[in-house]
Amino acid sequence: MQKHNAMLTPLIRLALAQGQPLGSDRFSDAMCAATGTRRSRKRPGRPAALPDQASGTETQPDFGF
Numbered sequence: 001m002q003k004h005n006a007m008l009t010p011l012i013r014l015a016l017a018q019g020q021p022l023g024s025d026r027f028s029d030a031m032c033a034a035t036g037t038r039r040s041r042k043r044p045g046r047p048a049a050l051p052d053q054a055s056g057t058e059t060q061p062d063f064g065f
Helices: 002-018 025-035
Strands: none
16 A cells, blocks of 8 residues: 555645646546636746737837937
8 A cells, every 4th residue: 555655646746736636537627627727737938929029129119329
């Protein structure tokens, strides 16, 4: 029993840290649907800028330098 717990401990810690359910795919899908959360992780960091907002120089005023 102790060996089984040692194998599950990292999985349980990861699920808790990510706020995601731990279980079968069917169980996880049902829990995510019930709570309105997503199962897959998003990419870390700031979202990429839209193509028309990439430079941002069009909206900046001209300071006359």
